[in-house]
Amino acid sequence: SAHHQFLHDMPKCEHHLHIEGSLSPTLLSSLAAKNSISLPDSSVDPSFASPTALEQRYENFTSLDDFLHYYFIGMSVLLHASDFESLAYEYFTRAHADGVHHAEIFFDPQAHTSRGVSYGVVVEGLVAAQKKAEKNFGISSKLILCFLRHLPASHAGETYTEAEALGHFSDGTVVGIGLDSSEVGFPPEIFREVYDAAGKTTLRRTAHAGEEGDHTYISRALDLCNTERIDHGIRLVDNEELLKRVASEKILVTMCPLSNVRLRCVTKVADLPVRKFLDEGVRFSINSDDPAYFGGYILDNYCAVQEAFKLSLVDWRFIAVAAIEGSWCDEERKKTLL
Ligand code: HPA
Ligand code: ZN
Secondary structure (H helix, E strand, O other), X not given: OOOOHHHHHOOEEEEEEEHHHHOOHHHHHHHHHHOXXXXXXXXXXHHHHOHHHHHHHHOOOOOHHHHHHHHHHXXXXXXXXXXXXXXXXXXXXXXXXXXXXXXXXXXOHHHHHOOOOOHHHHHHHHHHHHHHHHHHHOOEEEEEEEEEOOOOHHHHHHHHHHHHHOOOOOOOOEEEEEEEOOOOOOOHHHHHHHHHHHHOOOOEEOOEEOOOOOHHHHHHHHHHOOOOEEEEOHHHHHOHHHXXXXXXXXXXXXXXXXXXXXXXXXXXXXXXXXXXXXXHOOOEEXXXXXXXXXXXXXXXXXXXXXXXXXXXXXXXXXXXXXXXXOOOOOHHHHHHHO
């Protein structure tokens, strides 16, 4: 894809990145060998014959659930704190090369605790990589704990309690909570209890909404879970009143262009509401979601938007400022990003 030097040089913040979605087929297969994890037999699913076959399968996802099947199998190779550290440090290295200065990283603890990997082990590895990335690259980062919406709300509640008991909410290790996995049929208000609990603390709140689900998932996240951000949010275009509200309340929408194309939420990047959001003053950032699965890291997403929309420098300035102002870092750090 076309490379735009000014987009590379622009200081970027990433707000929508699932760390488990940065697991490349190469790292996946080396960790599977190291940890003696058996992947599905290639006679059952030929995609697992080689990293290259897997890459090719990733080009043909038919839906969010089709992707999630591979996403959950992929992360089953992560066992030890050092595996999570390698994974996250590989992401930070790549993000640094793309010009990311600040990253807010989703992780899915329930996808690990449900297969016997403790919450503490996951966070230990991620935090080690965060410290190394800060020291070696000057990247600041935060963790956002995501709940899996296909699992019962009680399981989310137990996960919340465990993170809280370890002090990760009060000590700043985890900056906020999010909601991910299959959207349709799992509206945000199912998880109202954890959002209400978070609302009584300093935790920030976001949720995936309006990716495959319709615009009511967005209003329900805002009204019933009191979220401060909307992840994806592309279905905002189907409700003019809601779109105007999101603009006036300065709610950040975290867009993921290549993800939306790969998961067939839109046919092409040009069909995304980028121009509409700019014209209506909806604040949004551009993000990679699951870069190892969706064919591109953050700069590829920026460049895809530029190829499709030919934005002006004024437009790009609006996007860059919205991303910084919408970040969940302290005001001092924001000043250095601007
Ligand atoms: N949507 C929902 N859940 C996810 C995604 C996504 O794009 N990526 C990883 N988990
Ligand atoms: Zn996502």
